[in-house]
Amino acid sequence: MAKRILLITGWGVGTEVLEDFALALRDKQFNVDLINIFDPAHAVTLDSYSDLAQHYDILMGWSLGGQLASILAEQVWQRTRQAKTLITLASNPCFVQSEHWPKAMSQQAFSQFKQSYLDHPEACIKRFCYLISQGSLQHKKDWLTLQSLLKAQDFLEMKQGLNTLLQLNTVPILQNYEGQQFHLLAEQDQLLSHQIATDLHKLAAKFLNIIKIDGSHAFPVTNVKQTSEKIVQICQQL
Incomplete structure (x- = not known):
């Protein structure tokens, strides 16, 4: 039976940017449902998505x-007590720097970024696309591709998403998770240092695996073929 994947996109870009990646996974015989970000601090919302996640x-x-x-x-x-396979793509367990997780965006830089979104949302998203495509060998092309795929996002949802980025700390989850977890990190990522691999290894979790991949932070969008092949390789280990 084909494995079912629940795929969650990132902040600010909607689901459209990952449609090609989802299609590539479907072509490799996965059943994939692609969803947008949500507010995990809202109990009813979290319950609803947790119910959904049980089916994957x-x-x-x-x-x-x-x-x-x-x-x-x-x-x-x-x-x-079902241990689902967890796969993260260019994901930092703490997006904003703290004493216990220093390899992340500084508090000051994040505050400036958040204010720029509140003041000028469209310009901020355009700059964000520039940042997440940096490091790629075809940076400008990837930047333009990202922008062409974007659809207008709900302002209040994106504002809440920034609050989520500021507050979330999933380190304890990764450290204590009982299931298989795989974290794909891009070597040329200019937004997220692939050096967090060292800190992830220090968590000494039971089944934690780190996989390096070429590309920028946007590799699931701009490096679809290699990323989907990595997912196949992961599933062959399960």
Whole structure:
């Protein structure tokens, strides 16, 4: 039976940017449902998505979506004792720097980024696309591709998403998770240092695996073929 994947996109870009990646996975005989980010601090919302997650074999997310997938994996485990396979793509368990997780965006830089979104949403998203495509060998092309795929996002949802990025700390989840977890990190990522691999290894989780991949932070969008092949390789290990 084909494995079912719940795929969660990242902040600010909607689901459209991952449609090609989802299609590539479907071509490799996975059943994939692609969803947008949500507010995990809202109890009713979290309950609804946790119920949904129980029906999938693999919980996967890009960037903020990876943190949300981690939360759902932990929720499903707590409720059912089912250990879903967790896969994160270019995802930092803490997006904003703290004393216990220093390899992340500084508090000051995040505050400036948040204010720029509140003041000029469209310009901020355009710059965000520039940042997440940096490091790629075809940076400008990838930047333009990302922008061409974007659809207008709900302002209040994106504002809440920024609050989620500020507050989330999924380190304890990853450290204690009972299931298989795979974290794909891009070597040329200019937004998220692939050096967090060292800190992830230090968590000494039971079944934690780190996989390096070529590309920028946007690799699930711009490096679809290699990324989908990595997912196949992961599933062959399960």
